[in-house]
Amino acid sequence: MHGILSAVFNSQKVKGMLMSPYRSPKVLLALLLLMGVVLFMSGSTSVQAAPPHPTARHACEEPQDVYVYAHRVTLLAEAHWTKCHNAGWTQIIGWVEDSEADGRCAEVYAVFTNGIIRPLAKACPKGTKAKFQWNEPASDASVYLRLV
Numbered sequence: 001m002h003g004i005l006s007a008v009f010n011s012q013k014v015k016g017m018l019m020s021p022y023r024s025p026k027v028l029l030a031l032l033l034l035m036g037v038v039l040f041m042s043g044s045t046s047v048q049a050a051p052p053h054p055t056a057r058h059a060c061e062e063p064q065d066v067y068v069y070a071h072r073v074t075l076l077a078e079a080h081w082t083k084c085h086n087a088g089w090t091q092i093i094g095w096v097e098d099s100e101a102d103g104r105c106a107e108v109y110a111v112f113t114n115g116i117i118r119p120l121a122k123a124c125p126k127g128t129k130a131k132f133q134w135n136e137p138a139s140d141a142s143v144y145l146r147l148v
Contacts, residue, residue, distance in 0.1 A: 046061040048073075060084040064094075066145045069108070075099045077123075079145040082131075090141050091102030093133045104147045112138035 022102035061083045081094025096108040107133040111117050114136060134141075136138030 001025050008049045053129070059086065062066060062074045064143070068147055070100070076102065076104070077145060077147055079106065081108070081143055082141070083141065086138055088139065089135055091133070091135045092141060092143060094121075094143075095129050096121050096123045096145065097129040098123040098126050106145065108132060108143065108145050110134055110141045110143045112136040112141040114138035131138055 019031045040090060061081045066081075069076060070076050075098065077099055079094060079096040080093040081092055084091045084093075090112060092110055094108065096106050098106040105122050107116060107123075108121045116136050118134045118136070118137065118141075121130045142146075
């Protein structure tokens with residue numbers, strides 16, 4: 001953008017117009033419009049959009065496979081999730097599974113950057129798999145697997 005503006009200001013016609021703006025009102029109008037477009041394009045907005053359409057193309061991160069082991073040997077719980085970002089929304093899709101009959105449950109929860117903590121996806125007893133899908137108007141989220 002800086003290169004565009006310096007090219008405009010370094011042109012001979014614009015330099016003359018800036019010294020004498022009444023010489024060419026069309027050039028002045030064109031310059032003001034150009035500056036307005038450049039400023040508009042570089043500005044930011046804080047409008048909250050509607051959730052993205054389910055078929056919209058998402059920018060997705062690498063899928064995450066997370067495991068909880070006892071003494072690095074016995075698998076207690078596992079979870080898999082993928083985070084996608086689209087139009088200011090973050091979507092998390094995945095599953096959690098309880099892998100051990102130890103009286104505890106495997107849980108996954110997410111803390112979104114907008115402050116929302118999504119309800120738990122809970123799996124128990126052993127062999128139970130719970131699916132989850134969360135959508136929030138947030139730029140990102142931290143996802144956690146735990147045993148309770």
